Amino acid sequence: MTLAENKDVNPIEQAMVTQDFKERPKHRYSKIHVFIIVFMAIQVLFLLTFSEPLSILWGGHPLFAIYNDNVIDRSARLIMIYHSLANPFVVANTFWIMEYYDTRDKFIPWLKWTMVPGAFFSGICGLVFAYTRWRFFHELFYIGLFLIFIGGVLFIAAVFPIPGKFPDPKKATKGSLLFGLNLENYSLVILAFCVLVSTIYAALAAIENFTGGIGEFLSQFALNREPDAFLAEEVVKILHHDWVEEFIVSHLHIQLALSSAMVVMIGYKTSGIQGWVYSIILWINPVGLITISYGAWVLNHYLIWVGAGLLIINTTLMAIQGWIKTSKDHYEALGDEYKKLSARKRIRGIFSDSVKFSLYFIYLYAQIVVTICGILVGLKTREVYRLHEWMQVEYDFNVGHWHLLAVLIATLLLLSAIDHFQRRKGILRSVAGWFLGIGGFIAFSGANWYMLRNPLANKYIPMYITFVGVWILIIGFAFGIINILISYRRRDR
Amino acid sequence: MKLNFKYTKNDRLVTNSFMARDMRNNKLKYVWLTCFTLILSFGCITQMSSAHSPKFIDLKFYLDDQILSIYYVHGVSNTSYHFIQTVEIEFFNISTEFFDTLDKPIDKIVEADVLEMYLIELVVFNATYTEQHDDTADTQDTLIVHDNITVTDYIPTLNVTYWTYIRVTAYCNLGGNFTQNALAGQIWYDIEHSMIEAVVPTLVCAVVILTPLVIWVIIGKQKQKREITQEVTQ
Helix, strand or coil: CCCCCCCCCCHHHHHHHHCCCCCCCCCCCHHHHHHHHHHHHHHHHHHCCCCHHHHHHHCCCCCCCCCCCCCCCHHHHHHHHHHHHHHHHHHHHHHHHHHHCCCCHHHHHHHHHHHHHHHHHHHHHHHHHHHHCCHHHHHHHHHHHHHHHHHHHHHHHHHCCECCCECCHHHCCCCCEECCEEHHHHHHHHHHHHHHHHHHHHHHHHHHHHHCHHHHHCHHHCCCCCCCCCCHHHHCCCCCCCHHHHHHHHHHHHHHHHHHHHHHHHHHHHCCCCCHHHHHHHHHHHHHHHHHHHHHHCCCHHHHHHHHHHHHHHHHHHHHHHHHHHHHHHCHHHHHHHHHCCHHHHHHHHCCCHHHHHHHHHHHHHHHHHHHHHHHHHHHHHHHHCCHHHHHHHHHHHHHHHHHHHHHHHHHHHHHHHHHHCCCCCHHHHHHHHHHHHHHHHHHHHHHHHHCCCCCCCCHHHHHHHHHHHHHHHHHHHHHHHHHHHHHHHHHC | CCCCCCCCHHHHHHHHHHHHHHHHHHHHHHHHHHHHHHHHHHHCCCCCCCCCCCCEEEEEEECCCCEEEEEEECCCCCCCCCCEEEEEEEEEEECHHHHHHCCCCHHHCCHHHCCHHHEEEEEEEEEECCCCCCCCCCHHHHCEEEEEEEHHHHCCCCCCCCCCEEEEEEEECCCCEEEEEEECCCCCCCCCCCCHHHHHHHHHHHHHHHHHHHHHHHHHHHHHHHHHHHHHHC
């Protein structure tokens, strides 16, 4: 008879004996998560003042008269704006990965010291430069990028797996070990490496475009370009790209795909996937990552699709497992009786938690609205989309495709954050989950209809459907952020 | 068991001094980071972009209607302040020499094959604008502008025939320009690719990534075997 079972023992002592002692993590990232979420929410609030779905409510023009093309070219401004949003997002993603995956303790302060200031420097200064063209802020923006890059290098060192030693094999998820080697961290190293190579691509292109610096050192790469900021979608139809254009198109292609891969890797942990299925996923994952990245580096669409196809398998397996876990968690009290439940009841369990349902639903829906549609358009590009009559539609697709993916992964990350901070089911959590799920479904479907339309078809119907979806999404985002802040404060107390 | 923790005045002083040192170190870190950032920011010198050129032009000539359809990619924020002001449209005949020197089927000709030296100028005219079309319901229209130019409106006698070489240059009112060429009745195609191109690189990627894992599996299995043999001998 154990001490806990002994009825003679004082109940308080008994409770103390049976209490589970969970090891508290040495490093916590809650504050960083919350700060970056709030920071990005403020940025998005500003972007909403000129975003099309919202500006239509007040006459179709930006709310503030600060858009002067003589100060800064429109393309240059947009590039700065989305970099100021993308950099904090990548940093947020990295800290979410660190939340779930093992990182060497000694590197964590360094990672915080480089990446957090990097996110804020690039986020704030990039945005200021975008509207003022004050040079000083552009250089500070560069410093931000540099700090994040250093953080990326440190991240590789921090997660580099040593078989049998790091990460601790005793704490490894079932199916993640290969003779002591942690396959999760192996994937993380490959992922970080690909991200860094892609940023180097962009840096080289920017240096040559604006300074001609690469050509000065290596004459075979000299282009003597006019220093002109351009968006990837603006130059995609040029038949003979120079290497700067190729690098920029490549950078846009892959950077967002890799950010998505980071969000998918967070999903591996939240979905609770393990065992032999997880082993398969972890074998496929690095191959998919390197194939899609290499495809983007050499601008070979077919290779990108093979890589994306491999990652589709992983995401689908993960999302289905996530739904199964949601259902099991709902009927947790039943224990082994769960297996005896009817399929209808099990399916009902999936809907029991709006946040988890929406999270895994969007993971799955992303495969249709982003990956598969992207591949279909790619297959028809030469014969259909590149035709003169399809010019506007192709441009809209090129813009819409990455906008959709960006909003989608932001929604996924917010849903994961809500689930992380607010574990208990409550009205606010439930409302946020449904709004994000339903809003996402309407917005992403409408956007796809808009992007895949016939050039002669009416584009306003799918456009307004997308707007309605975006409005619902915005409400979901607001509820989600409030939920996170309340939970964080409660936990802090 | 009773646990007694007693702090003496000295202990507290020592703790306080450690905390103060930590705080000082933290402050120093901030100071160093700020200095480093400021020095680097003044040190970085990049050229400021100032051009506003249209980024792309897509052309098609409809022979039956004698209409030149032009799409300009030129994103602007204020369509009456920033717009494509002048469009120069040039028509050329291609000399017979070009076809004589051609060593491939006529439908396989790509843009790069038609060199300046084979062009004989036929006619040039300009179209001018005072703003860019704007549709407030869809701001996309300030990105891409479409224009149909009926050539007979400019030069009534002009009859553009198959194989006429067309060159369009669009000038932005704030500076910068972009030129695009087309052949009447012809399309410039991208180079055709096929799925086969993905096979070898995918295999290479898979081999590069999986080789360390496969080697590790082999080593692991040998190690396991050795351990079992050792256990058996023991």
